[in-house]
Amino acid sequence: MCHCKFCQRATGGAYLVEPVFESADFKIIQGKPKIYTHVSEGSGKEVYIHFCDTCGTKLYLTFERFAGAVGLYGGTLDDPNWLIVTPENSKHIFLSEAKIGTVIPPHVASFYQHATENDGTPIAPTIFDKPHIIGSH
DSSP: OBOSHHHHHHHTSSOBOOOEEEGGGOOOOSSOOEEEEEEOTTTOOEEEEEEOTTTOOEEEEEESTTTTEEEEOGGGOSSGGGSOOOTTTOEEBOGGGOOTTOEEOTTSEEOSSOSBOTTSOBOOOBOOSSOEETTOO
16 A cells, blocks of 8 residues: 555555556456656656556556556456455555545554665564554644
């Protein structure tokens, strides 16, 4: 789950549910999306937004910074129950930009910025032992 301002604007919500796949495990089976290039305010690297040029729906992201990764806009899944989100397979990033009142579940790796430095060095997560409400003390 990404709470950055870019993802808030892109979804119109508090955060983006973004399952990430290896590009080798991802395939477009119909059509050819258009691509918009955005420069990340955080990393300065390019983010490629792949979207339908018929209806404008954002479909997925690819990244200069994370070559070989595809981040799907979770809201585009035909069956939203296909994606089971657990503390073991998820994380929350950019909590520093999260909307006040957003609830971060317990036992999930959470990061105030990204989960890695620009050079790929992992950042230690914050893990809350009970639900954490953004903006509370």
